[in-house]
Amino acid sequence: MRKYKLTPKHKARLPEWRDRWIANAMRTRGQTDEERELARDHVEGLYRAAGLPPPPRSRIVFVPSPIVGAFAAGFSAWIWETRRNAATEDAAKWAASMAGAVKNAIAATIVATWDAIHVATWDATRDATRVAIENATRAATEGATWSATWSATRVATEDATRVAIENATRDATWAATEDATWSATEDATENAAWSAMRAATEDATWSATRVATEDATWDATGVATWAATENATSAATSAATACAGNKWLSDLNMAQLALDLFGSESQSALACAGLAYRFVNGGSHWSGRSAYISFFRHVAKLNIDYSNWNHYERLAELAGPRWVHKEFCILSDFPEVLTVDEHNRPHNDNGPFCKWRDGFSLYSIHGVRVPEWLLTRPDRLTVDAINDETNEEVRRVMIERYGVSRYVQDAQFLTVHEDVDLSGQERRLLRRGDTLVVEVVNSTVDGDGTRRRYHISVHPELRPLLSSGELGEPQSMSCHNAVASTFGLRGEEYQIESES
Amino acid sequence: MIRQGDIILIPTSSVEIDKLQPAPKDPRGIVLAEGETSGHFHALVGRGKLFRFRDTRRDQMLLRVTSKSGGKIAVVGGEINGSPRHKTLLLEKGDYIVRVQRSWTSANASRKVSD
Numbered sequence: 001m002r003k004y005k006l007t008p009k010h011k012a013r014l015p016e017w018r019d020r021w022i023a024n025a026m027r028t029r030g031q032t033d034e035e036r037e038l039a040r041d042h043v044e045g046l047y048r049a050a051g052l053p054p055p056p057r058s059r060i061v062f063v064p065s066p067i068v069g070a071f072a073a074g075f076s077a078w079i080w081e082t083r084r085n086a087a088t089e090d091a092a093k094w095a096a097s098m099a100g101a102v103k104n105a106i107a108a109t110i111v112a113t114w115d116a117i118h119v120a121t122w123d124a125t126r127d128a129t130r131v132a133i134e135n136a137t138r139a140a141t142e143g144a145t146w147s148a149t150w151s152a153t154r155v156a157t158e159d160a161t162r163v164a165i166e167n168a169t170r171d172a173t174w175a176a177t178e179d180a181t182w183s184a185t186e187d188a189t190e191n192a193a194w195s196a197m198r199a200a201t202e203d204a205t206w207s208a209t210r211v212a213t214e215d216a217t218w219d220a221t222g223v224a225t226w227a228a229t230e231n232a233t234s235a236a237t238s239a240a241t242a243c244a245g246n247k248w249l250s251d252l253n254m255a256q257l258a259l260d261l262f263g264s265e266s267q268s269a270l271a272c273a274g275l276a277y278r279f280v281n282g283g284s285h286w287s288g289r290s291a292y293i294s295f296f297r298h299v300a301k302l303n304i305d306y307s308n309w310n311h312y313e314r315l316a317e318l319a320g321p322r323w324v325h326k327e328f329c330i331l332s333d334f335p336e337v338l339t340v341d342e343h344n345r346p347h348n349d350n351g352p353f354c355k356w357r358d359g360f361s362l363y364s365i366h367g368v369r370v371p372e373w374l375l376t377r378p379d380r381l382t383v384d385a386i387n388d389e390t391n392e393e394v395r396r397v398m399i400e401r402y403g404v405s406r407y408v409q410d411a412q413f414l415t416v417h418e419d420v421d422l423s424g425q426e427r428r429l430l431r432r433g434d435t436l437v438v439e440v441v442n443s444t445v446d447g448d449g450t451r452r453r454y455h456i457s458v459h460p461e462l463r464p465l466l467s468s469g470e471l472g473e474p475q476s477m478s479c480h481n482a483v484a485s486t487f488g489l490r491g492e493e494y495q496i497e498s499e500s
Numbered sequence: 501m502i503r504q505g506d507i508i509l510i511p512t513s514s515v516e517i518d519k520l521q522p523a524p525k526d527p528r529g530i531v532l533a534e535g536e537t538s539g540h541f542h543a544l545v546g547r548g549k550l551f552r553f554r555d556t557r558r559d560q561m562l563l564r565v566t567s568k569s570g571g572k573i574a575v576v577g578g579e580i581n582g583s584p585r586h587k588t589l590l591l592e593k594g595d596y597i598v599r600v601q602r603s604w605t606s607a608n609a610s611r612k613v614s615d
Contacts, residue, residue, distance in 0.1 A: 366605060396604075396605060397605070400605060436604075442505075442586075443586075444584070444585065444586045444587050456601070456603045457603045457604045457605065458603070458604050459604045460604075465602040465603070465604060467559060467560070467599070467600075467602070468559070486601045486602055486603060487508050487599050487601055487602075488599060488602065489599075494501070495501050496501050496502070496503050496508070497501055497502060498502050498503075498589055498590075499502070499503040499504070499589075500503075500504050500505070500586040500587035500588070500589055
């Protein structure tokens, strides 16, 4: 096959195409009703492209955020799996109880996120739970014994689970959940539909395009879009999806919700939520590939069959992340806020860098995920709070917000090195743990006769801080090397002739 | 090598002309850097031009002082108790790479120092 060669005319359109898809990935305008209807059409198209019957339109469910999507998809997958395995009467009865629990939970308004998960779970599993109820009715004669067993075990298992989840660290919880229920949840979160769809749409077109084109075009569209959006969008989506099973257990008290919905089976359902990433697609947040492939479709007009790909491309514009299951599809809205810094890292100094329309928010300072209180409750930022923080990156951000000079004074740093600079002013290199700062005094005297004292954070190994964000090689501990490193230089390169 | 607060000027003769892109025009003059907190800025007093260029993977700034008698670097605005933040410094005619001081903020990241 003769390779397409980028023409000057087409090349001139690369920046426009890249920017269009970057804007798509960073979209914060909410989904419209028309877009939801269109998205349903294209979800059906995706299933058909993969040779699968689409779920009924009522089971193509829209949710306000990926956190709701991840839990609802995981829970729904578990319900469908339980339904599939409800061969024994006990299981059918359990399913019936669960259906009741789902309905009760929907009726109870606790938190917006919970409600959204309830509704989405119910919408995605209505048929499964209804059938389960029917199965359970057929076995009504044994209801009395079942109820007794259920009551007897539920309290004990609930208590045990609650203690395990509330007391254990998130990692321990995850490990325990995964070990106990891995094989069951693997089946429940089967991603055959996801794989088939991907093969039929994205992968097929991807291969055809790559064969027909040159790497340079991929760099100019896909890689460029990816580079500009990956940090922020993956932080916004992955934080809420891949970690659904552990991190958010404590943050949103999802363990309690799972207990309400699933009783003694809550661990399995939570594990399914943790594995929901297995059948997620980033939608608008994965715009890199769409930027690349669509360029050849719409600009270069390659002779490739795009009929299957069309559904994928349109969905990347019509919705956020989606969970594709044989029995249902759940799609998230776009975020309401999504901000980055000059290096495209998730960042907002004054609020969430990412906020979804159900209020679910994520906070980040120059790419470092930080707790909400750091931005909303500055009074809680103390030397103790900084020292108690175990994550070094978060701690550095805290020190910056506290004020490096104030922290150096309040936290009693040790002097590593001291000398006198060119203008005769004292300098000190100070360390506390992995935090290293150089203290310098301004060579110019202020109007009141005093000189200002600065504390500048430097790399723990005094590596030169290059303007590209890269680092030079480590240097020995001296004030001179420390100051040189702040200009991207090594000590031996930093030879000042005049200074003010 | 000349330093004024959070900027340094490194004399150079090795930057190729064809790599240079003129910096966007600034109505305030030839502005090398500016402070975020007080509104002050470091500027060239005298004739010259400011360029941007890319060296390996770094975006760099080059100041060309064109006047035979050289020029001066002054801090405009942001006075403290009526005194300038930094004294004015003399520059000879020639090319200088301009670098702004950075501080370490977190793993793999640094930011410009703003005094």
